[in-house]
Amino acid sequence: MNDIDEMALFRLGVLGPLTSRGALARGELARLIRQIAQQEYAIPGSRRRHISEKTLHAWYDTWRREGIAGLASKARADRGSSKLPEAVQAAVLAAKRENPRRSIRQIRLLLESAGLVARDTLSRSAVHRLLKAHGLSRIAGPAVVPDEKRSFEAEHAGSLWYGDVMHGPTLSIDGKRRKTYLVSLMDDASRLVAHSAFCLSETALDIESVLKQALLRRGIPGRLVVDNGSAYRSATLQGICARLSIRLIYCRPYQPAAKGKIERWHRTLRDQFLAELDTSRIRELGDLNARLWAWIEQIFHRSKHASLGGLTPLARYQQDLPRIRLLGPLAAQLDQLFWYRITRLVRRDGTVSYQGKRFEVPYELAGRHVRLVVDPHTGVVMHVENEAGQQLGAAAELDTVANSTRRRQRPEAEPATAEPAVAGPNLIELVHRQHYPHTEH
Known part of the structure; x- marks a missing residue:
């Protein structure tokens, strides 16, 4: 004998006051269903505690037509599929695979912060179903193998730069409160900041402006690692890198560890520069950047780093000066490249x-x-x-x-001909002659 479905038994138990009776008087069905809907139930596989009247009506009608077999749970036709947009699905799966210990709440916050979904619009159950369909709904202990990440360092200064943007302080500029953004380029091998500047936006133009100054000051990198933001995806930035033979590399989404060194630089800047900054002295963006550049050159570049064997970023960079690819003759044409x-x-x-x-x-x-x-x-x-x-x-x-006083350029007059041109037929004259054949001319 086949086992009866657990959900069918539960639904039949809920409908007990209805199924145990024969014919119901007029209005009695609605009254009983209303009473049943007001009670609380331990619903299998759900955290809900109440059942709607509409659902109870549907169960009762199904029971009358098909009996207890009709109350059994049925597999969803869309099982294994997700109604989330493909881009959101990819972001959810990438976030979970990158860090299997991320909870659904953390994944939702991550996607909201990245601007991929609006706040409180991503359903928890939709994320759970998607992760479950891909076998990622729970941590499987030792069987879960995270992506392999190993510490590395570029062979020499100038071979690899990182680019990133950090949110800066809000300042009063020209009587208005303006948000600032720190655009930075850092060398991997030496930790030297090729160039960094606070901007009033984080557009491709801001990033290219910082890159231009970095090229003039520190030469041409072999590779430039950036994130997947639209500003870094601009055709102009890609064209500049292509013309300078810089290999532009985009990090995988939701993997901040791929740019760990520049993230560490951001933390140092917050702790040592922004924490000491007296914003009352800042009147314009130039004041802020002047203090930033002084701190970078006098403090950060001259501080010893344990990760550099006790060397300062400037000293480590200078070790590789013979290997740096300088602009050379391209310096005179650099403006044109931008x-x-x-x-x-x-x-x-x-x-x-x-x-x-x-x-x-x-x-x-x-x-x-x-x-x-x-x-x-x-x-x-x-x-x-x-x-x-x-x-x-x-x-x-x-x-x-x-x-208003400028002499206009006028078309040149046509040269005079030796003989006057013979006038061609005129429609008005032709119809006039035809209508008045005896008119003197």
């Missing part, structure tokens, strides 16, 4: 717009699409070019006052 190219339509008056300003380009380009070549770090428009990169002329900021 230029942006923006497509614009030239207006009828021969102007284009950039950052709220208008610039004049050769008038014959009116009505054409051109590429505006700009230095985004200074806001200067250099020139215009076509899609092939051929320069089409200069671009100057529009001066309407000067244009």
Whole structure:
């Protein structure tokens, strides 16, 4: 004899006051179901303690049609699948695999902090089902093998840099409270900070500005390890690295240990720099960065590190100076590597717009699409070019006052012909002659 399903027995027990009776008087079914719904139950496989009237009606109807067999638990048609977006599923699984001891609560907080899901929108049960479907719902003791992580160090200074952004202090700048962000590049072998600066945002432009200064000061790295943020994924940063033969490497999501050295630098900066910073002396961003650079050069770079065998970052970096790939002749062309190219339509008056300003380009380009070549770090428009990169002329900021006295270029008059041109047929004259055939001309 087959065993009766545990859930079928539980549901039949709940429906007892209904199934033990024969025909029910009008309204009696609704009254009894209302009474049953008000009681508490130890529901198998659930933390809930109450059963809704709608569910009780469904169970009762099923029992009348199919008997106790109809009350048995049924496998879900979508078992093993998840309604979470694929990107969220991948992030949940990556977070759990990276650290098997993470609880569902920690995973939800991690994804909320990363901006992948809105606060309190990720269902705990949805995460649990997803982890269970992939065999990750609980720690399996010794059988759980975390990803192998080993300490390493680059062979020499300049071979590997790390890039990252840290949230900085909020300052009063120009009468407004502004959040700051610390953009940093650090050398792996020496722990030397190639360059670091506080910015008012964390865009690709801010990151490229710090990279530009780092290249001028510390040479060209072989590899640059960054996270998967959109700013680091920008086409402009990838293009700069490609032209300088820098291998751009992206960390796997939710693995901060991959950049442990720069995370340690952030902790040191908070403990030693931000903890001592007197913000009352800061009037503008330049004041903050001036103090940062002084602290880096005079304190951090000259402090002995146990991980460097007692050497300072500056001394360790200087050991490898012969192996550093310097800019050399590229230094004169470095600004050009960081230029942006923006497509614009030239207006009828021969102007284009950039950052709220208008610039004049050769008038014959009116009505054409051109590429505006700009230095985004200074806001200067250099020139215009076509899609092939051929320069089409200069671009100057529009001066309407000067244009009021400027001599306009006029089209050249056509040369006079030896004989007057013979006029062609005129439609009006033709119909006039046809309508008034005897009119004198």
